[in-house]
Amino acid sequence: MGDLERLIATATELGSAHILKVMGISACEKSQRECRKIWGKWFADAVAAGRLRPVRVEPGRAGTKWFDVEQVLRLRTADAARCEAIFNNFK
Numbered sequence: 001m002g003d004l005e006r007l008i009a010t011a012t013e014l015g016s017a018h019i020l021k022v023m024g025i026s027a028c029e030k031s032q033r034e035c036r037k038i039w040g041k042w043f044a045d046a047v048a049a050g051r052l053r054p055v056r057v058e059p060g061r062a063g064t065k066w067f068d069v070e071q072v073l074r075l076r077t078a079d080a081a082r083c084e085a086i087f088n089n090f091k
Helices: 003-022 032-048 069-089
Strands: 029-031 065-068
Touching (some): 003 069, 029 032, 032 069, 065 069
Antiparallel strands (some): 029 065
């Protein structure tokens, strides 16, 4: 999948997550483990770099960290748009 296709797909996912959240159908939160399964290394790198922060952390030593899907998709869309803009400058 190219950068433009990734940008379109991620923007579509972002819109869908926003609608689900606004309509009250879903809280649109995923655990850190689920996020790593879905978005892989990109997600892990974004968390390590401080670009994504959990919206809540359960108490305890090994408390589950929960991330807002809309926030994750917004960052992913911005990254895809940046990649597309950089690529277009090299054409």
